[in-house]
Amino acid sequence: xxxxxxDYKHIFFAGIAGTxxxxxxxxxxxxxxxxxGSDRYFNVGEAEDIRQKLESEGIKCFPQGGLGIDQTxxxxxxxxxxxxxxPEVQEAKALGIPILKRSALLxxxxxxxxxxxxxxxxxKSTTCAILFDILEHAGLxxxxxxxxxxxxxxKEGKIGNAAVGSGEWLIIEADESDGSIVSYHxxxxxxxxxDKDHKEIxxxxxxxxxxxxxxxxxxxxxxHVLSNSLSVNLGNDFSSNEQDPAGFTVTDFxxxxxxxxxxxxGVPFVVNAIGKHNMENxxxxxxxxxxxxxxxxxxxxxxxxxxxxYRRHQIIGQKNxxxxxxxxxxxxxxxxxxxxxxxxxxxxxxxxxxxxxFTPTKFLRKDFVDEIASALRPQDEIWMSEIFYAGGTxxxxxSALDLINDLQLKGVNAxxxxxxxxxxxAIQTHxxxxxxxxxxxxxxxxxxxxxxxxxxxx
Numbered sequence: 471x472x473x474x475x476x477d478y479k480h481i482f483f484a485g486i487a488g489t490x491x492x493x494x495x496x497x498x499x500x501x502x503x504x505x506x507g508s509d510r511y512f513n514v515g516e517a518e519d520i521r522q523k524l525e526s527e528g529i530k531c532f533p534q535g536g537l538g539i540d541q542t543x544x545x546x547x548x549x550x551x552x553x554x555x556x557p558e559v560q561e562a563k564a565l566g567i568p569i570l571k572r573s574a575l576l577x578x579x580x581x582x583x584x585x586x587x588x589x590x591x592x593x594k595s596t597t598c599a600i601l602f603d604i605l606e607h608a609g610l611x612x613x614x615x616x617x618x619x620x621x622x623x624x625k626e627g628k629i630g631n632a633a634v635g636s637g638e639w640l641i642i643e644a645d646e647s648d649g650s651i652v653s654y655h656x657x658x659x660x661x662x663x664x665d666k667d668h669k670e671i672x673x674x675x676x677x678x679x680x681x682x683x684x685x686x687x688x689x690x691x692x693x694h695v696l697s698n699s700l701s702v703n704l705g706n707d708f709s710s711n712e713q714d715p716a717g718f719t720v721t722d723f724x725x726x727x728x729x730x731x732x733x734x735x736g737v738p739f740v741v742n743a744i745g746k747h748n749m750e751n752x753x754x755x756x757x758x759x760x761x762x763x764x765x766x767x768x769x770x771x772x773x774x775x776x777x778x779x780y781r782r783h784q785i786i787g788q789k790n791x792x793x794x795x796x797x798x799x800x801x802x803x804x805x806x807x808x809x810x811x812x813x814x815x816x817x818x819x820x821x822x823x824x825x826x827x828f829t830p831t832k833f834l835r836k837d838f839v840d841e842i843a844s845a846l847r848p849q850d851e852i853w854m855s856e857i858f859y860a861g862g863t864x865x866x867x868x869s870a871l872d873l874i875n876d877l878q879l880k881g882v883n884a885x886x887x888x889x890x891x892x893x894x895x896a897i898q899t900h901x902x903x904x905x906x907x908x909x910x911x912x913x914x915x916x917x918x919x920x921x922x923x924x925x926x927x928x
Contacts, residue, residue: 478545482538483507484558485549486531487517487915490572490645492524493615493632494547497579499529500634506543508532508558510861517915523629536561543567547575550648551860573650576615580642580654583613586758587654589644589681590662590697591674592804593751597662598641599779600772601755602633607772608764611637617645618798619780630780639762644681652680659685660758662750664696665803666837671696689757691750692716708757710750718757723749725814728785737766741773744783745811781918783811786925791816791904794928796921800826800912802834802841808910809845816904819850820897824890824911825870826858832868839876851883851900855890858914890920894927901928 483495486507499505506529511517513533521531532538536557539546546562549572553559562569580587586601588594595618602620605612612635619630644651644659647667659681664674675696682688682700691697692709701707709716710723723732723746731740734753741752756769778784786794793815799808805823812819825831825838842852854870870886877884887893897907909924911917 478503480504480506480542481545481547482543482558482562483547484534484556485509485552486524486529487511487520488549488551489617489631490576490643491547491549492520492629493617494572494576494579495524495529496527496629496632497613497615497634499527500632506530506532506538508534508538510534511915520629520915523627526627534558539565539567541565545570547572571650573645573648573653576642576650577653579615580640580656583640584638585640585642585654585656586658586660587642587644587651587656587681587685588660588662588754589646589651589678590660590691591646591665591667591801592807593662593747593754594643594645595779595798596748596782597660597751597754598643600752600776601758602641603776604755604759604764604769604772605637605639605641605762606635607775608759608768610639610762610764611635612639612641613637614641615643616641616779617643618782621777621779621784624780625777646674646677646681649677651677652684654681655684656686658687658689658758658761660754661688661690661697661700662754663691663694665801666834667801667803675699687761689754689761691754693750706757706761708750708753710746710753718753718760720749720753725811727815734766734770737770739770739773741776743776743778744815745807747807747811748783781921783808784921786921789928792901792907792928793905794907794909794921794925796909796918798912799823799910802837805838805910806841806845808908809842809850812906812908813847813850816906817849818903818905819846819908820853820900820905821846821851821908821910822853822855822890822893823870824855824858824914824917825873826860826911826913828857828859828864828866828868831857831870831873835868835873835876838873839880843877843880843882846882849883851885852877853885853887853893853897855886855893856888858911860913891923894924 487509539561623630705717707716708718
């Protein structure tokens with residue numbers, strides 16, 4: 471880290487409004503670097519909330535166009551979504567400014583601190599947030615670079631996906647989707663689960679195996695057959711199945727509305743979060759915290775105060791028997807898990823999903839259909855709007871309507887509303903009695919505002 475700060479005084483982020491990019495930008499800003507950045511969303515007046523919060527921290531933001539790149543910039547950081555044709559990249563090349571991928575920069579940062587890298591297909595952001603809270607509650611003053619904002623930090627006017635503490639521990643998300651997880655050499659590596667998402671299972675297992683080998687200590691989900699196959703020490707692992715225990719085992723799980731209760735190794739935990747998946751995220755965080763030396767009862771105190779993270783089963787509002795919930799679910803397993811978590815809340819569920827990316831939607835078409843169909847009850851419904859297109863050279867050879875047609879063939883109550891602006895009106899006659907409306911989708915920064923729009927129309 472010290473060489474990073476010494477070598478690169480002014481770092482520019484192309485695509486700074488992205489969750490992963492903004493988190494690193496804020497972290498390095500908090501470490502004393504001069505940070506600036508641009509984003510195509512700023513060109514069209516979108517992501518203004520992110521821009522304002524970055525600038526309030528002293529990070530200067532530009533529309534995408536190359537205007538922010540000059541001789542004072544020591545390093546240009548790009549994400550996988552930033553193509554070589556982007557003006558910032560062209561300008562940096564013309565000026566001889568080094569260019570680094572976001573994942574490579576994060577690996578440099580992680581190598582300079584005692585790092586806890588949280589990996590797995592699902593639950594990384596939530597687990598990072600819970601673990602951050604536990605370590606902070608224990609007085610360890612950790613740092614975090616995450617994929618979602620902590621609600622308690624958002625309430626302070628921040629984006630909430632990064633924080634710089636004075637302690638030695640740094641918590642990061644280790645992303646498997648771009649393969650960058652293999653770059654991290656963590657003090658503690660945590661593997662939550664393995665499910666088909668951006669890559670085939672065989673490729674994911676190879677990546678997670680390297681992640682295991684690169685970690686000084688490794689903790690896995692013993693309840694998940696694929697992650698368990700990479701176990702190093704059962705005593706370090708966690709389990710949500712009391713019939714198949716590990717070092718940290720959950721018993722007596724009960725969900726009452728939006729409150730979950732359970733025991734970990736006999737110690738009671740109560741959390742304002744729903745679903746067995748969040749219970750697994752909590753026991754994963756507790757297993758890591760215990761490895762650091764934090765007692766279970768102290769972890770339980772922290773978990774009881776957990777306020778959640780941005781767009782993970784966030785309750786937008788409740789009125790007239792209708793509850794609106796907004797969630798980041800975006801792959802087949804996450805959508806199914808999100809749906810199941812909401813089922814105990816009301817007799818009927820209306821789920822809405824906006825797939826993102828034509829290539830991933832086509833790759834996961836059958837998985838989406840099978841997982842969503844298996845999660846819904848006969849009285850429940852799934853609605854979809856057209857696939858979110860973030861720009862670029864994607865081939866638009868699939869529609870959300872294709873998934874809806876597949877679901878209908880399985881006998882599911884499935885509906886297509888091409889323009890999401892028509893969703894709230896379209897479901898009015900479907901709201902019979904107590905109902906949970908679950909909105910699901912990712913990558914589209916306007917989804918937060920869409921949730922508020924739907925709520926205003928109900």
